[in-house]
Amino acid sequence: MLMCREATRLMSLKQDRVLTLREKTALRFHLSMCGACRACARQFDLLHAIGEHHPAALKPSSTPDD
Numbered sequence: 001m002l003m004c005r006e007a008t009r010l011m012s013l014k015q016d017r018v019l020t021l022r023e024k025t026a027l028r029f030h031l032s033m034c035g036a037c038r039a040c041a042r043q044f045d046l047l048h049a050i051g052e053h054h055p056a057a058l059k060p061s062s063t064p065d066d
């Protein structure tokens with residue numbers, strides 16, 4: 001069984017790439033038993049959704065002129 005630290009790492013990775021079947025299964029099992037991590041997963045999903053709609057996410061980053 002995953003520890004919360006590993007579950008959190010997988011939740012973060014899930015925002016950037018598709019998890020492997022093993023990772024998905026382990027995370028799903030952990031989330032079925034850990035309310036704190038379920039709340040954390042909802043927060044990750046919410047932040048990711050907000051970030052996708054933020055104007056700065058739509059254009060390439062620029063560096064300030066010195």
